[in-house]
Amino acid sequence: MLSEPFSIGNSVIHRIDPRHRILAAFLYSVVVAVLYQLQALALATAFSGLLVKTAGLDGKAVFRRLALVNGFVALFWLILPFTAKGDILFEAGPLTVYEAGVLMALQITLKSNAIIMAFISLVSTMSFSTLGYALRSLKLPHKLVFLFILTYRYIFVIEQEYRKIWRSVKVRGFSPATSIHCYKTYAYMIGMIFVRAAARADRVYRAMLCRGFNGRFHSLSDFPASGKNGLFLFIAIVCTVLLVSTEWYFHG
Amino acid sequence: MDNTTPPDPVIELDHIRYAYPGEDPVLRDLSFTLNRGERTGLLAPNGSGKTTLFHVIVGLLPISGGTIRILGRNMESEKDFVWARKKAGLLFQDADDQLFSPTVIDDVAFGPLNMGKTREEALSVSRRVLSFLGLSEFENRITFKLSGGEKKLVSLATILSMEPEVLLLDEPLNGLDQATRTRLTGVLESIDASYIIISHDIDFLLDCTDTIYCLRDGKTEKDTTVHVHSHDHAHMMGHIPHQHK
Ligand SMILES: Nc1ncnc2c1ncn2[C@@H]1O[C@H](COP(=O)(O)OP(=O)(O)OP(=O)(O)O)[C@@H](O)[C@H]1O
Numbered sequence: 001m002l003s004e005p006f007s008i009g010n011s012v013i014h015r016i017d018p019r020h021r022i023l024a025a026f027l028y029s030v031v032v033a034v035l036y037q038l039q040a041l042a043l044a045t046a047f048s049g050l051l052v053k054t055a056g057l058d059g060k061a062v063f064r065r066l067a068l069v070n071g072f073v074a075l076f077w078l079i080l081p082f083t084a085k086g087d088i089l090f091e092a093g094p095l096t097v098y099e100a101g102v103l104m105a106l107q108i109t110l111k112s113n114a115i116i117m118a119f120i121s122l123v124s125t126m127s128f129s130t131l132g133y134a135l136r137s138l139k140l141p142h143k144l145v146f147l148f149i150l151t152y153r154y155i156f157v158i159e160q161e162y163r164k165i166w167r168s169v170k171v172r173g174f175s176p177a178t179s180i181h182c183y184k185t186y187a188y189m190i191g192m193i194f195v196r197a198a199a200r201a202d203r204v205y206r207a208m209l210c211r212g213f214n215g216r217f218h219s220l221s222d223f224p225a226s227g228k229n230g231l232f233l234f235i236a237i238v239c240t241v242l243l244v245s246t247e248w249y250f251h252g
Numbered sequence: 253m254d255n256t257t258p259p260d261p262v263i264e265l266d267h268i269r270y271a272y273p274g275e276d277p278v279l280r281d282l283s284f285t286l287n288r289g290e291r292t293g294l295l296a297p298n299g300s301g302k303t304t305l306f307h308v309i310v311g312l313l314p315i316s317g318g319t320i321r322i323l324g325r326n327m328e329s330e331k332d333f334v335w336a337r338k339k340a341g342l343l344f345q346d347a348d349d350q351l352f353s354p355t356v357i358d359d360v361a362f363g364p365l366n367m368g369k370t371r372e373e374a375l376s377v378s379r380r381v382l383s384f385l386g387l388s389e390f391e392n393r394i395t396f397k398l399s400g401g402e403k404k405l406v407s408l409a410t411i412l413s414m415e416p417e418v419l420l421l422d423e424p425l426n427g428l429d430q431a432t433r434t435r436l437t438g439v440l441e442s443i444d445a446s447y448i449i450i451s452h453d454i455d456f457l458l459d460c461t462d463t464i465y466c467l468r469d470g471k472t473e474k475d476t477t478v479h480v481h482s483h484d485h486a487h488m489m490g491h492i493p494h495q496h497k
Pocket residue numbers: 272273275278296297298299300301302303304305345
């Protein structure tokens with residue numbers, strides 16, 4: 001089964017028309033993705049944090065999801081600071097740390113966290129079928145919506161399988177150490193996560209087929225037009241304009 | 253049985269064959285017919301291919317030989333199966349695979365919405381099914397926070413809401429307590445559909461079905477030994493097929 005813990009809630013954000021939320025999330029992340037100045041990126045991270053707060057999401061759950069992403073980001077920290085050439089920040093024994101590399105890793109960290117947080121609070125706060133339905137009513141082609149939705153689901157499935165396997169390993173007394181046994185366990189775990197996530201995604205898809213799913217999404221909930229939607233979009237635009245101006249100001 | 257009405261086959265399997273890629277066939281040369289109004293049980297050991305058979309019937313696994321007819325229509329392409337899946341409701345062995353929406357009502361209404369019902373119609377049929385199963389207060393519960401038995405019942409609701417003509421129930425008793433089992437038996441008695449139930453619980457099958465089949469060597473066999481043995485009783489090891497001399 002797929003859990004969508006964030007889609008249940010009744011915050012201001014949950015009540016905004018999903019189409020407006022998707023548009024805002026898209027606009028915002030495109031802008032954040034092209035920002036370079038640390039000041040602008042820091043501001044974006046603050047905006048995103050505020051969004052998470054407004055959506056009233058469980059802080060711990062958001063944190064766990066971010067931790068997963070930052071696991072990948074950590075890889076950049078392992079590589080970039082030592083490989084990018086240019087001004088040297090400092091030297092520690094045989095290692096040379098380059099300024100440009102550190103800067104790049106920092107940018108990636110801020111960017112990805114800001115974008116993920118915005119997506120968690122704007123897009124994860126709608127259910128899977130509402131998301132499909134909203135994308136459809138934004139006139140995206142069926143096939144594209146379908147592809148997108150399944151990709152999105154997949155991420156959640158992988159996370160869930162990871163947690164299940166981790167639990168099963170823990171109850172059998174596994175504790176991390178530097179030993180062959182430990183590395184072997186990690187390797188098995190990673191392999192199992194992907195195998196099981198794929199099998200699971202396959203079974204869920206079958207269950208959807210059994211219930212007449214034909215690539216079209218429908219939504220049970222109705223999102224009446226309201227002044228709040230317009231206001232929300234306005235605020236989103238103001239925030240992005242602020243980000244762009246900050247970028248320009250410090251670009252100088 | 254002195255049925256005067258001619259049999260009206262709902263599911264006809266004719267010499268079908270299925271093998272998982274690169275393995276020995278699980279189903280070989282299997283023929284089986286389910287007529288309208290028939291209530292059938294399928295009892296066979298673990299790994300004998302019961303779940304596989306159900307998945308084959310609704311076209312989730314493609315057969316490599318033989319023919320499948322559902323309600324008289326030949327299943328030739330995916331399009332036929334798309335049609336058939338609306339007529340034959342499959343309850344998955346693992347309820348975790350069946351539920352994928354955040355709330356119970358979303359999940360129960362998923363099928364009816366796909367079948368082209370309006371939002372109001374879908375909601376009303378879903379509510380009716382939930383109340384029929386005694387799950388009315390579950391409407392807004394979050395599916396992944398339900399207990400195992402509750403998930404099983406909600407899964408059943410997601411299928412009944414599509415108003416299928418035949419039910420394929422893969423171990424519906426899994427994780428149900430005695431009271432819920434009794435409720436399920438009552439539900440099955442009052443339902444107007446033909447069905448096949450996979451279960452390892454012979455007492456339950458004797459209560460809810462008229463005929464019990466067995467899967468042996470990839471083929472179904474009518475299990476007459478079990479069939480004649482149809483008085484109510486319960487004792488230690490009573491779940492294993494046996495005979496009283
Ligand atoms: N995805 C798969 N790939 C390969 N082999 C499979 C796969 N799924 C099942 N099998 C094999 O096919 C055979 C039949 O499996 P199936 O799940 O149909 O059994 P079952 O009768 O439903 O068993 P149970 O009572 O345990 O549910 C088993 O031997 C199993 O190992």
